[in-house]
Amino acid sequence: MGKIAVAGGSGAVGQEIVKVLAASRRHEILILSRSDVSDKGESRPGVTWVKADYGDMASVLSAVDTVLSFIATHADPGSTVQKTLIDASIIAGVKRFAPSEWATSNFEELPWYAEKANIRAYLQEINKEKKPGAAIDQLAIENFEFVFDLKSRRAIVLDGYDSVITLTTYGDLANIVLRAVEYEGKWPVNGGVQGTTIATSKFLEIAARVRGKPFEIQALKEEDLRADIIKSSWIPRLEIPGLPDEQVDAFSKMVLKGWLLSGLHESWRVSDEWNRLLPDYKFTDAEEFLTKAWAGKP
Structure with missing residues (x-):
């Protein structure tokens, strides 16, 4: 059983992935929310909502194995929030980090995705320095x-x-994420689905x-x-x-x-890295x- 933190998971993709992770009953899920947790009407076994203070995240991420980010990049100018989350993940010893890349393979002609490119460059620099907790898990x-x-x-x-x-489909993507967080090997830097x-x-x-x-x-x-x-x-x-x-x-x-x-x-x-790593899954x-x-x- 692993501990998974989900940041910004209120959108359709994030919700579907949380649903599948929770339904497996094999993981403890921590949902990080910038809004008041008392406003959240949803309750599932194994899912805990935490009001996140992105100025001090390392303690919140203690014992977390995987962080999945769904932070809306258009609402995060300068990628301040997501960079803070990455840095806190490294300090906390998080093994795997999936940035908010759940759509395209590149960002040409897509100015509203500019911050995704910034985060990709940030993670590449971290990987170059061989710090822990940085892997681009690029799902489509x-x-x-x-x-x-x-x-x-x-x-x-x-x-x-x-x-x-x-x-x-959302369902296929969520099922691959479940298998990815349980995958014992090393995540590919580019993890297309x-x-x-x-x-x-x-x-x-x-x-x-x-x-x-x-x-x-x-x-x-x-x-x-x-x-x-x-x-x-x-x-x-x-x-x-x-x-x-x-x-x-x-x-x-x-x-x-x-x-x-x-x-x-x-x-x-999008590329097919996870298809090849999980050849038995039928899409x-x-x-x-x-x-x-x-x-x-x-």
């Missing part, structure tokens, strides 16, 4: 419904480029088959996007906790632009997932 989850609107059967793509993406890696065009073929008819596809030109011109009839709207409504539209446009342009760098294509296929989620729906 693709929220594909951002540019692929399954309900309305429409999609936005980059004109002239068939980008490749990796799609992994692949559910399905697929070309956008192929994904849309599957989606159309599952949804019963072709999608309306709007292709935006690279030169327009780089000039901040978005000529689509709709723009996916992102609801970000803590982001004022007046900023949501501008942020959604920035993410759409970055999402499409990042396809030029295959930022959403949910993209078509299997879409069929289960959408078959027969209007």
Whole structure:
């Protein structure tokens, strides 16, 4: 039985991972929260909420084996909080640290992920100095419904480029994290997880088959996007906790632009280190997932 600390785990990915870790009943889970613990209505056996003072974390992390970070990087300018967590993990003797990288393989064209790049560089420097507690565990989850609107059967793509993406379900990701924290070997520095890696065009073929008819596809030109011109009839709207409504539209446009342009760098294509380390695990296929989620729906 290990002791696992989870920082910033209130999002969809973090919650799913905590649920699976707790359900195993093999680990003690410590959830670090900057808000008042008394406000937390959730209670699970083996899960303890602690109000975290990131100015003094080493004592809180005493006897912790693994730290999983889900800190929202856009809310951590300068990566101050996550760097403090890393430093405290080293002081406390934490064996494994997974930074808040649960999406892409690189950050080209993704300015809202800039702090992730800073943390990656910070951990690389720590690893170079051979200090304990630093490993980049880079797992992938693709929220594909951002540019692929399954309900309305429409999609936005980059004109002239068939980008490749990796799609992994929350459930598969959580199950791999459970196996990773129990893995007796050394974690890979880059720990990619692949559910399905697929070309956008192929994904849309599957989606159309599952949804019963072709999608309306709007292709935006690279030169327009780089000039901040978005000529689509709709723009996916992102609801970000803590982001004022007046900023949501501008942020959604920035993410759409970055999402499409990042396809030029295959930022959403993730490596398969954990697949190879855990070859017996069967991942949910993209078509299997879409069929289960959408078959027969209007």
